[in-house]
Amino acid sequence: MISSERIPNNVNLSDNKRLQRALEHWQPKYIQWWKDMGPSGFQDYHQVYVRTATSVDPEGWAHFEYVKLPEYRWGIFLAEPTADRRVGFGDLMGQPVWQEVPGEFRNPLRRLIVTQGDTEPASVEQQRQLGSRCPSLYDLRNLFQVNVEEGRHLWAMVYLLHSYFGRDGRDEAEELLERRSGNSDKPRILQAFNEPITNWLDFFMFTMFTDRDGKSQLLSLSESSLDPLSRTTRFMLTEEAHHMFVGETGVARIIERACQLMKESGYSEDVRKLGGIDLPTIQKHINQWFTLSLDLHGSEVSTNAASYFANGLKGRAKEETFEDHLVLDQIYRMTLMEEGKLDTREVPMRNAMNEVLRDWYVGDCAKGVERWNKLLEHYGVKDFQFRLPDRKFNRGIGMFAGFHFDPDGRPLSDEEWTRRKDEWLPSDKDEEYLQSIMATPVFEPGKFANYIAPPRRGINHLPIDFEYVRTEQ
Numbered sequence: 001m002i003s004s005e006r007i008p009n010n011v012n013l014s015d016n017k018r019l020q021r022a023l024e025h026w027q028p029k030y031i032q033w034w035k036d037m038g039p040s041g042f043q044d045y046h047q048v049y050v051r052t053a054t055s056v057d058p059e060g061w062a063h064f065e066y067v068k069l070p071e072y073r074w075g076i077f078l079a080e081p082t083a084d085r086r087v088g089f090g091d092l093m094g095q096p097v098w099q100e101v102p103g104e105f106r107n108p109l110r111r112l113i114v115t116q117g118d119t120e121p122a123s124v125e126q127q128r129q130l131g132s133r134c135p136s137l138y139d140l141r142n143l144f145q146v147n148v149e150e151g152r153h154l155w156a157m158v159y160l161l162h163s164y165f166g167r168d169g170r171d172e173a174e175e176l177l178e179r180r181s182g183n184s185d186k187p188r189i190l191q192a193f194n195e196p197i198t199n200w201l202d203f204f205m206f207t208m209f210t211d212r213d214g215k216s217q218l219l220s221l222s223e224s225s226l227d228p229l230s231r232t233t234r235f236m237l238t239e240e241a242h243h244m245f246v247g248e249t250g251v252a253r254i255i256e257r258a259c260q261l262m263k264e265s266g267y268s269e270d271v272r273k274l275g276g277i278d279l280p281t282i283q284k285h286i287n288q289w290f291t292l293s294l295d296l297h298g299s300e301v302s303t304n305a306a307s308y309f310a311n312g313l314k315g316r317a318k319e320e321t322f323e324d325h326l327v328l329d330q331i332y333r334m335t336l337m338e339e340g341k342l343d344t345r346e347v348p349m350r351n352a353m354n355e356v357l358r359d360w361y362v363g364d365c366a367k368g369v370e371r372w373n374k375l376l377e378h379y380g381v382k383d384f385q386f387r388l389p390d391r392k393f394n395r396g397i398g399m400f401a402g403f404h405f406d407p408d409g410r411p412l413s414d415e416e417w418t419r420r421k422d423e424w425l426p427s428d429k430d431e432e433y434l435q436s437i438m439a440t441p442v443f444e445p446g447k448f449a450n451y452i453a454p455p456r457r458g459i460n461h462l463p464i465d466f467e468y469v470r471t472e473q
C-alpha cells in the first residue's frame with residue numbers, strides 16, 4: 001500500500017485512488033529499474049547522506065538522512081498554484097490556464113513530457129559506473145544526490161502521464177523504464193543521453209552543461225499553459241540548481257588543483273606529470289559537452305517550436321522579461337547555412353524560438369565560464385582563458401550538422417577537421433589519461449584525489465571530512 005509517508009507528496013495522493021493504483025503498479029517496476037540501472041555497486045550495503053524533499057516550502061528541503069539508495073523516498077511535488085493564472089504568451093494569451101489537457105494539444109504535450117521524462121532515467125544510466133572511481137566521499141554523495149533527484153524527476157513526469165493522459169500515459173510511463181541509454185535497440189530519445197559518462201571530468205561537465213539544458217527546457221515548460229506541467233517543472237528547477245552547482249564547482253575544483261600544481265612547480269612542469277588535469281584537456285571537455293547540449297535545443301528554424309509557442313505549450317525562458325508576448329511580427333536575424341554557404345537571413349521570430357532559448361542558454365553558460373576564468377586570474381595564470389566555442393562548432397543537430405567548423409566558427413574541409421579535431425575535442429589518449437588517474441577511488445573521509453581540490457564547505461553545514469557515504473553498520 002502506498003502511503004504519503006512512503007511517497008512524500010503534495011498532490012493529495014491518499015485521496016486519489018485512481019492515481020494511487022496506477023502508481024502502485026508502476027512503482028515496483030521503477031525500483032527494479034533503479035536496482036538494475038542505478039549506481040552500480042552502491043545499492044545494497046551503502047548508506048548515503050541525502051536530502052529528501054518532504055514538502056515544497058523551504059523547511060521541506062532541510063530533511064537530510066542516511067538512506068540505502070533503493071529505499072530513497074521519491075516524492076511527487078508541484079510548486080504552489082498561482083491564483084487566477086492566465087496564459088502568458090501566444091495566440092491564447094490572457095485566457096485561464098488549463099487544469100486538464102485540451103484534446104487538440106494532447107499529442108504535442110505528451111511528446112514534450114515524454115521527451116523531458118526520458119532524459120531523467122537516461123542520465124542515471126549514463127552515470128552508473130562513476131561511483132567506483134570517485135575522487136572523495138563528498139563527491140560520491142553529490143553524485144548520488146543528483147541521481148536520486150533525476151529519479152524523482154522521472155516520477156514527476158510519470159505523475160503527469162498517469163494523471164492526465166489515460167491509457168497512453170500509462171504506456172508511456174512503462175516505456176520510460178524500458179529504453180536504455182546507449183542501447184542500440186531501445187536507445188534513449190536524445191543523443192546526448194546515449195553517451196556513457198565514464199570519468200568525473202565528464203560528469204562535472206555534464207552537470208554543468210547538460211543539466212543546464214535541463215534548466216532551459218524546464219524554464220520554458222514552466223511557462224506552459226498546462227498548469228500542472230508548469231507547477232511540476234517549477235519545483236524541478238529548484239533541484240536542477242543543485243545539479244549545476246555540483247557541475248560548476250566540480251570543474252572549478254579541478255581547475256583550482258591544476259593551478260596549484262602549476263604554481264608549485266613554478267609553472268614549468270606539465271600538469272599531467274604531477275597527476276593533475278591540464279587546462280587544455282579541460283577546455284576540450286567544455287567544447288564537447290557545450291556543443292552536445294546546444295544540440296539538445298533543436299533545429300534553428302522550427303515550425304514545431306513556432307506552434308508550441310503559438311498554442312501556449314512552451315514559452316521562452318523567463319517569458320515575463322519580454323515585452324511582446326504575441327511575437328507576431330518580430331524577426332530574428334540568423335546566420336544560416338544555405339547550399340553549403342554561410343549567410344544571414346531574417347526569420348519570423350516564432351520559428352526561431354529554439355534559437356531564442358539557445359541564446360538564453362549560451363548566456364547562462366558564459367557566466368559560469370567567466371567564474372572559472374576568475375579562478376585562473378586568482379592563481380596568476382596569464383596565458384590561458386577558458387571559452388565557449390562558436391555555436392557552429394561540432395554540431396550534430398540543426399543546419400550546421402554535417403559541416404565542419406573550428407571553435408572560432410571558421411569553416412573547415414573534411415580533411416582539416418579529421419586532422420585537427422583532437423586539438424579541440426577529447427581524444428582516446430585524453431580519455432586513457434583520465435581513466436588512469438581515476439582508477440583508484442578515494443573512500444577515506446576528508447581525503448581527495450590528487451586532481452581535485454576540496455570544496456569550500458561540506459553538505460548541510462557538516463565538515464568536509466564527514467562520512468557522507470558509509471557502509472552499512
Ligand SMILES: [Fe+2]
Nearest residue numbers: 120150153214
Ligand atoms: Fe532532471
Ligand SMILES: [Fe+2]
Nearest residue numbers: 211214240243
Ligand atoms: Fe538535473
